[in-house]
Amino acid sequence: xxxxxQHPSWVICKSGTSVKIECRSLDFQATTMFWYRQxxxxxxxxxxxxxxxxxxxxxxxxxxxxxxxNHASLTLSTLTVTSAHPEDSSFYICSARRLLSGNTIYFGExxxxxxx
Amino acid sequence: GENVxxxxxxxxxxEGDSAVIKCTYSDSASNYFPWYKQELxxxxxxxxxxxxxxxxxxxxxxxxxxxxxxxxxxxHITETQPEDSAVxxxxxxxxxxxxxxxxxxGGTRVLVKP
Numbered sequence: 001x002x003x004x005x006q007h008p009s010w011v012i013c014k015s016g017t018s019v020k021i022e023c024r025s026l027d028f029q030a031t032t033m034f035w036y037r038q039x040x041x042x043x044x045x046x047x048x049x050x051x052x053x054x055x056x057x058x059x060x061x062x063x064x065x066x067x068x069x070n071h072a073s074l075t076l077s078t079l080t081v082t083s084a085h086p087e088d089s090s091f092y093i094c095s096a097r098r099l100l101s102g103n104t105i106y107f108g109e110x111x112x113x114x115x116x
Numbered sequence: 117g118e119n120v121x122x123x124x125x126x127x128x129x130x131e132g133d134s135a136v137i138k139c140t141y142s143d144s145a146s147n148y149f150p151w152y153k154q155e156l157x158x159x160x161x162x163x164x165x166x167x168x169x170x171x172x173x174x175x176x177x178x179x180x181x182x183x184x185x186x187x188x189x190x191x192h193i194t195e196t197q198p199e200d201s202a203v204x205x206x207x208x209x210x211x212x213x214x215x216x217x218x219x220x221x222g223g224t225r226v227l228v229k230p
Contacts (some may be wrong), residue, residue, distance in 0.1 A: 006159070034217060043205060043220045044160070093159050097216070102167070105150065105209075105218060110159040 003027055004096045006108035013084055013115055020080045021111045023094030029074035030096035034105070035067070038091045050077040084115040118143040120208050122221025129196050130229055137224045139206035140188040146208040149182060149189045150218070154203045163204075164191070196228045 003026040013019045023033055031052045036044040048069050049057040056069035066088075068080040077096075081088050093110040097103055119142040129135050141149075147168035152160035166173045166180045166189065173180050177196075182189040193200055203225050207218040 004159075032216075043222050046217055049217055091157075095218075103148070103216065104162065104165065106162060107152070107159040110157070112157075 004108040010112040018082045023077045025096040032097040033077040034095045036093045118219040120221040126225045128227045135193040137191045141208040146210045148209040152205045
């Protein structure tokens, strides 16, 4: 099946610093990628939709200046958590929409962020 | 917007028995319904999906049924095995002005007891 890779799989950063998470579609092009946040024992919460070559669309309540999204190519989207705080600690997951398979959406393995 | 409800939230079955998870959705315009399996600490993995022009789809021990009139769809796992233990999420997707994002159910934690 299609593969979506996330990097890093886990990261620890200090409060006030920024951290970047990458999402790559390895064997297909993705004009649209999605970023989710998941708290323990909860469902996935959509943060934003990332469109190649244009600005991301953020869900209500998600700070666009806090969570910077860049989708510079058809295989790469990045999420940058700026000025991180402990409450930003979470599991961040990306997904990519594969156009040539009926718009099936595949997920990455997720990235654990811990802000200390 | 779309709202997806999933039941039960937890499900414990004996190895070899069947497991059924049910989801309902609110937006009649939704036309794509995937199911994902998520193991601890990992991202969701697509296990099966169904589109609105199909009523049932089967892949080995996994099957999904869709009732568009009632706006509900179900996941059926037969001959369950311990490795089926995970959290399962249903989702619904609507194509529209807001894009084609997925709306997820709350998840079902499945435990298969050997």
